[in-house]
Amino acid sequence: MKSIVRLVTSSVGKKYLMALSGFILSGFVLGHMCGNLQVFLPPHWINSYAHHLQSMPYGLLWVVRAVMLSAVAIHAATAIVLFKENKAARPEAYRKDATVRASKASRTMIVSGLIILFFIIFHIFHYTVKNMYGLDQLMINDLGHGPLEHPVPNVYAVMYMGFSVWYVALFYIVAVFMLCQHLSHGVASIFQSLGLRNEIWRYRLEKLALAYGWIVFLGFASIPVAVLLDFYLGVPIFDKSTFIEVYEQAKNCAGAIQ
Amino acid sequence: MKLNSKIPSGPIQDKWDNHKFSIKLVNPANKRKYNIIVVGSGLAGGSAAASLGELGYNVKCFCYQDSPRRAHSIAAQGGINAAKNYPNDGDSIYRLFYDTVKGGDFRAREANVYRLAQVSNNIIDQCVAQGVPFAREYGGLLDNRSFGGAQVSRTFYARGQTGQQLLLGAYSALNRQIAAGTVQMYNRHEMLDLVVEDGRAVGIIVRDMVTGEVERHAADAVLLGTGGYANAYFLSTNAAGCNVTAAYRAYLKGAGFANPCYTQIHPTCIPVHGDQQSKLTLMSESLRNDGRVWVPKSKTISEKIINGQMHPSEVAEEDRDYYLERKYPSFGNLAPRDISSRSAKEACDDGRGIAHNAGHNGVFLDFAASIDRLGQPKIEERYGNLFEMYERITGENAYKTPMQIYPALHYTMGGLWVDYNLMTTIPGCYALGECNFSDHGANRLGASALMQGLADGYFVIPFTLADYLAGTVGLANAGRTATDTEAFNEAEDAVKSKTNKLLSVNGKQTARSFHKKLGQIMWEYAGMARNEEGLKKAIELIPQLREEFWSDVRVPGENGELNQELERAGRVADFLEFGELLCRDALDRKESCGGHFREESQTEEGEAKRDDENFCNASVWEYKGPKEAPVKHTEELTFEYCKLAVRSYK
Amino acid sequence: MKLTLKVWRQKNSNSEGKLVAYDLDGISPDSSFLEMLDILNETLIERGEEPVAFDHDCREGICGMCSLVINGIPHGHERQTTVCQLHMRHFKDGQTVTIEPWRSKPLPVIKDLIVDRTALEKIQQAGGFVSISTGGVPDANATPIPKQVADVAMDAAACIGCGACVAACKNASAMLFMSAKVSQLNRLPQGKVEKDRRVLAMVKTHDELGFGNCTNFGECQAVCPKGITLDHIAKLNRDYAVASFKNIFGGVK
Known part of the structure; x- marks a missing residue:
């Protein structure tokens, strides 16, 4: 036990914690993005996908959730410890500071990380804990194969309605941009921390990480941008037939405010 | 002063083995009872401190830098010689011995050089075992290259940083002993005097360069691995901090200084x-x-x-x-x-x-x-x-x-005179590496300095020191720690009064400017070519400069703090005395040999001309007091194995 | 050349420091940075002021003694160059140059620009050696070592222990310094024998001394005067993982 504590409390051990939890999280992010992008397909795609996830056997959903939540917790807690220790290691700052090579992204991991953490909490409440905005009213009983016995959540509509609130969409875009920054250093860093990188692969992995970050950003950000275009400028991107009443209501409200 | 070189009898090939057998040993269980001081942490001092620590002695090691790894051995670039004959090109211990004696222009002690060649192979083994990354061939074996003064490839190297790698090897061994508690390391400490009691070296006075505190340290023996004196010339390839102070203080306390005029350019x-x-x-x-x-x-x-x-x-x-x-x-x-x-x-x-x-x-x-x-x-x-x-x-x-x-x-072949055991004329005071005079004669061959430093530290002193400890000191008196004696009081007072004197002159010129002026005199009159007239001039000019120094130097700050100008001034003050000794020796040696070229003694083609009849010897200078001229003693050199010949590289 | 220097002056480790400006003229572009400071000091002494204390020794880029942060960059802006080999021709006439000491908790300032690097010594003492004693070792050629292994070990061994990596690291971590020794010895057959012990002990000491954690910025590599790369840190990370697992199962004695 002592040796395990020694490992996870050592400076290198903390790197492993960051790298492994980061690996899980960055993998999840890509999967999550692919899932979300189904919103650009007819509504029953994303709705059936969500339904399948919800109805995984043996409580697998909770296992996955537990893994994800602990990854977030470990990643965040370790980051805060690291931040505090690193600050303490240089009590007096340089009067004239300069940086030769370290990227802006790498130097602001704590900032982007905290914004993302805040976002994650908000995001979970916003979309998963369903009593916000009364979105639990948005149900559907057709997943493309005819009527169902019990209605299932209309995720398509939930996403659309969620992003139709402009400041929510904006916060979302800012957060995924932070995620992009975070990943552009973090993904390459995983390999370094686990000792799986050398001078040749360093530059390749750094480029790969940058690409990864931007792919994730574009993938995620495309959805709120599309919703905003659809909702405010009337560009016909989404099929609103499954939640037309709620849509009309929101549209009227928005119009009334304007 | 009596010079007894203690060269063992017998054929040259057997001298070292015979000697190792005949000298006294200290029982492993008793080694921890002896206290040893090592001054300097370069190849010689560092390897000696580590090896003695491994044997179980209580070692204190001092260096003026902030880490033993910074000693100037680190700057050696080219390589280290050994008679391994890996390239199969005709090398042997005997050839390395012969080349070194000849390269030294027949002014080194044969027995010492032979021993050096003998242990050269052990050094390479030792360093490789420590993890020194020498250059290798694709087959995984060690690579060699050739170097000046030799017609075989016998030089082992680690890129252009061989000295660094060898020193870091010795440093790692030293670190192991520091961690084990057998060696206590004193970084940023400068030795300012040697303490001699009843004719034996019993300790040193050092200044803690951070606090300015003057400390006393006692021991059963004092080893100096403090390097050479090339900085007497101000501009040299030595590190800025290299100085002659430790060796010169030993000289003032009675150690003979041999061949100070042998300088390598x-x-x-x-x-x-x-x-x-x-x-x-x-x-x-x-x-x-x-x-x-x-x-x-x-x-x-x-x-x-x-x-x-x-x-x-x-x-x-x-x-x-x-x-x-x-x-x-x-x-x-x-x-x-x-x-x-x-x-x-x-x-x-x-x-x-x-x-x-x-x-x-x-x-x-x-x-x-x-x-x-x-x-x-x-x-x-x-x-x-x-x-x-x-x-x-x-x-x-x-x-x-x-x-x-x-x-x-670049390098100084002269140094404290030592016998075959590396002991100076003060019993209990040893000199290792560049600090002594023993192996390079009047000229050192490339890649031999590293060899000598490590030979002395790893393979000679661990044996020869025991003879003194077991024989002269004896178990009954082992473990000297007393520093409250008259000899320590005197030495400390002398150090303090010199410091106070330096601080109180309060003149106009900086210590560095004096150093520069001394360097100009030395380079002009005792540089690559020397003559009687010039040397006499130098012997006249240096005391004048010295006088000017003591009346017009400005040393800012105080003693009780980190004071680099005070450090410098102390070193320059010693150089100002030592430079004169160097010139006196150069004037006295009316022949040309190796690095010492007297214009009066050259062939028609302008090559150096030795005078074996009168100067086949080492000049050893004895200090007689501040007002008296030093007295010269000589150790005659006999060449039984190497033929005294004109050193021709044509 | 004419320069304005802003130099960190601090009486001792207990006192507060500050930047003090000095104007300096007549510097030859062929002078080294330290020679320029020598001239500053000569001028200060002649004016009756205290000279600036700074560490230096070999002045040829190998001893690792010199340790100045110049305009925010340890050893200055020239790549793979120590301060002592940095020449004034790389500065502009009339430029303002800020000179500070290494800054980190484990390497405190002793005076002006001099820091105490004992912490770096402690890391080496924890395991930067092969546990063999003098004598009794096999012939140097008894163990062939592949050239590429020896070469990489040499790349790592080139570290001069100046501590610029600590000074440059945004977290004041000594990981590059430590990894250079770990990587050198753990690669070679001579050092492999005790590679687990070594890496565990050195990392433990590093952490206890209060150095920061490595977060893969790469600043250390950028300022390292000997071009030591992050590869060695990657090697340390690998070795530490293996050693820790062995340790958890009681395999490291």
Whole structure:
């Protein structure tokens, strides 16, 4: 036990914690993005996908959730410890500071990380804990194969309605941009921390990480941008037939405010 | 002063083995009862401290830098010799011995040199076992290269940083002992005096360079591995902090100082650039393997090059004087250091120098031919880091423009006189490495300094020290710690009063300016070529400068703090005395040998001419007091195995 | 050349420091940075002021003693160059140059620009060696070592222990310094024998001394005068993982 504590409390051990939890999280992010992008397909795609996830056997959903939540917790807690220790290691700052090579992204991991953490909490409440905005009213009983016995959540509509609130969409875009920054250093860093990188692969992995970050950003950000275009400028991107009443209501409200 | 070299009897091949058997040993369980002080943490001091710690002695090791890893051994570039004969080119212990004696111009002690050659192989084994990353062939075995003064490849190397790697090896061994508690390390401590009681060395006085506190340390024996005195010349390739203080203090306390006039001028240094220069930088001698040394045949071409009217590559082959190849066809550009240096001076004195400085002191080291023959990548592989360093310092690309080089003071063969056991004339005080005089005679061959430092520290002192400890000190008196004796009081008072004196002069000139002036005198009159008139002049000028120093030096700050000017002033004060001793020795030795070239003693061709009849000896100087001239003693050198011959590299 | 220097002056480890400006004229572009400071000090002494204390020794880029942060960059802006080999021709006439000491908790300032690097010594003492004693070792050629292994070990061994990596690291971590020794010895057959012990002990000491954690910025590599790369840190990370797992199962004694 002592040796395990020694490992996870050592400076290198903390790197492993960051790298492994980061690996899980960055993998999840890509999967999550692919899932979300189904919103650009007819509504029953994303709705059936969500339904399948919800109805995984043996409580697998909770296992996955537990893994994800602990990854977030470990990643965040370790980051805060690291931040505090690193600050303490240089009590007096340089009067004239300069940086030769370290990227802006790498130097602001704590900032982007905290914004993302805040976002994650908000995001979970916003979309998963369903009593916000009364979105639990948005149900559907057709997943493309005819009527169902019990209605299932209309995720398509939930996403659309969620992003139709402009400041929510904006916060979302800012957060995924932070995620992009975070990943552009973090993904390459995983390999370094686990000792799986050398001078040749360093530059390749750094480029790969940058690409990864931007792919994730574009993938995620495309959805709120599309919703905003659809909702405010009337560009016909989404099929609103499954939640037309709620849509009309929101549209009227928005119009009334304007 | 009695000089007993204690050379063991018997054939030279057996002397060391016989000696090891006949000297006394300290029982393993008793070793921890003895206290040893080691001053200096370079190859000699560091390896000695580590080895003695491993044996179980209580060791205290002192260095003036902030870490033992910074000792100036670290700057050695080229390599380390050993008689391994891995390349199968005819090397042997006997050949290494012979080359070293001959290279030293027959002014070294045969028995010591033979021992050095014998243990040279153990050094390589030892260093490899420590994890020193020597250069290797594709087959995984060690690579060798050739070096000046030898016709076999016996030099082991680690890129251009061999000294660094060997020192870090010794440093790692030392660290292991520090962690084990057998060695206590005192960084940023400078030895300011040796304490002698009842004729034996019993401790040292040091100054903690951070707090200024003067401390006493007692021990059963004191080992000095404090390096050479090249900085007496101000501009040298030595580190800024290298000084003669420890050795000179030992001399003042009664240790004989041998052959101070034997100084080595290294032929391949970067020429002086102006009067703001603080040190000279060496370019490894290994460069001479592929570089050709030349100057133009005529002064007019030299002038054109200096004025920038002509690029060196435009000089036609027939207008170039490859003077080393011309004068020494069989060794060519690999002629020994003293000969190469003097030839460069001759060429420049002849007005054919090509450097942009006063006196135009510089010659070309040209790689164009090798680049043509081997291609630039090969040259880059061999010397890339040296070319980079050259460019960093001079701003010139040596692949395109030939390097400029000029000799500079680099190493000092003279040092404290020691017997076969490395003990000075003060019982209990030992001198190791460059600090002693023993192995290089009047000239040191390339890649031999590292060998000697490590030989002394790893393989000689661990044996020979036991003889003194078991014999003279004895178990009953082992473990000396008392520092409240009269001898310690006196020594500490002397150190303190010197410090106070330095701080109280409060004159106008800085210590550095005095150092610079001393350096000018030394280089002018006791440099590459010396003569009676010049040396007499120097012996007149140095005391004057010394007097001026003590009446007009300004040392700011106080003692009780980190005070670099105080450190410097103390060192310069010792150089100002030591420089005179060096000149006296040079004046006294009316022959030319190795690094000591007396203009009065040369052949018709201008080569050094030894006087074996009168000077086949080591001059050992005994201090007689501040007002008296030192007295010379001599140790006659006998050559039973090496034939005293004119050292010819033609 | 003419320069304005802003130099960190601090009487001793207990006192507060501050930047003090000095004007300096007549510097030759061929001078090294330290020679320029020598001239400053000569001028200060002649004016009756205290000279600036700074560490230096070999002045040829190998001893690792010199340790100045110049305009925010340890050893200055020239790549793979120590301060002592940095020449004034790389500065502009009339430029303002800020000179500070290494800044980190484990390497406190002793005076002006001099820091106490004992912490770096402690890391080496924890395991930067092969546990063999003098004598009794096999012939140097008894164990062939592949050239590429020896070469990489040499790359790592080139570390001069100056501590610029600590000074440059935004977290004041000594990981590059430590990894250079770990990587050198753990690669070679001579050092492999005790590679687990070594890496565990050195990392433990590093952490206890209060150095920061490595977060893969790469600043250390950028300022390292000897071009030591992050590869060695990657090697340390690998070795530490293996050693820790062995340790958890009681395999490291």
